[in-house]
Amino acid sequence: MTVGSNSDIAAVSAVSDVSGEKKPWNSNEMMTIAASRTLKDGAICFVGIGIPSTAAILAKSSHAPNLFLIYESGTVNTDPKRLPLSIGDGELANEALSVVGMPEIFNYWLQPGHIDVGFLGAAQIDRFGNINTTFIGNSYDDPKVRLPGAGGATEIAGACKEVIIIIKQSKRTFVEKIDFITSFGFGDGPGSREKHGLIGNGPKYVITDQGILEPDPVTKELVLVSLHPGVSVESAIENTGWDLKVAENILTTDEPKDFELKKVRELVATSSKKSE
């Protein structure tokens, strides 16, 4: 397998850091920065709150000033200066080119395929990038843990040209079989999306606290293509509930740059201050 040799997001560091020294940044910061680097200038991007917003604002303030941000609450081409604390935060409306109703967001923007990149989070993911945000347990009617549900995610997963999934990697989140498919990735492999009439191309990257995964172009199974600095292949395998495929030429994600860390910390600090 030769997946990942052309990865445009995880440039190889000159020296891989395998010393195990404590890093001057944490895994949330690394995930945010890795996600931010995937966003291309000018892309139309469907964003949610939390890490996706931090990543998008960071990208806009650095390599992608013309990133076009849409939130499901109806804010179109918005440019938030601080982190939104809810999906309908006033900051998103105040800084938007236009604010529209939700039928326009879902029926006119998302459904026909205008959105280049959609961000999703999840409680569980499987090897084909299908995700669960509905419940944990054996039964929909009697769940062990009830989660919020779909929101915009199901149609975002269906219609965006690319989907980026951000999720912390562990045996509880990376599972052989997810308890409920809320949003579709590649189903059970090649051809599944076509069978369901989904117009988007499905997950492009899965960004975790361990590294970055991409679907194999043929089998559609997620392959580990890049490890964050200081993370070992063994750790990524250990934190996966299936037999994880690893790219032959695995890359090391670039260390966070000073300006990236500074911006991320600035954004996160304002948001925690606000909600204290």
Add this chain to the structure above:
Amino acid sequence: MSKFLSLSEAISRYVHDGDTVALEGFTHLIPFAAGHEIIRQRRKNLTAVRLTPDLIYDQLIGAGCVKKLVFSWGGNPGVGSLHRFRDAYQSGWPVKISIEEHTHAGLTNRYVAGASGMPFAVLRGYFGSDLFEQTSNVSTIQSPFTDEKFLAVAAINPDVAIIHAQQADKNGNVMMWGITGSSKEAVFASKATIVTVEEIVDTFQPKFNSIIIPNVLIDAIAHVPRGAWPSYASGYYERDNDAYIAWDAVSKDRESFEKWLADEIYGESGAKP
């Protein structure tokens, strides 16, 4: 044609036991004061429709007003779970509720169909999701023009829509601006409409991205300043994020929730910031 009524009179006249109600507003302009008045008037067996149940339906559910929840994202935004919803759904306290769960696109289109006077709306949605199997009022439909199959969602026509807006004018027209979610569709879809407003003005000054709801579409307007708190009203006050965080502890157990009900809703003060 809209009439100016007190909130109590508006709820008493247009919300009945067993009704299907839609208290809309997406994060912004959530009609909390109207929800509290429904609790105070002890309505029962409501089918409560909202994309995001938010705290307002957590409160109605905890107070025993709801028998069925129709929704598409059920959390406390930015905080965590809706504990009263989970307690009612999983443990039947204070009454067992059933759920009908959608995606935002699906439930939005149920309103669009209702507003359009059509029996259903057609979309590309739910495909590949297990939700399709769990949810009533969702089906597939063959295109009459091609071989493609699409998803259909049944129209929803609530007995009453309740929304909060920034302003009404003296003639009973309503203006709202900022994030308006699916409020307009809920109004057009419903048999009756109540609007609570921050302010009554002589004439509207046009605002960025404002929408106007003419008086012929409205039944009752109640003047309720801060009626969307702890959500927000753009131009009047910001979202009270601390109140959303505090709700987690208030709602976590039955005793503290009942104390909240007694103090803030049934007590003389009513819920105030």
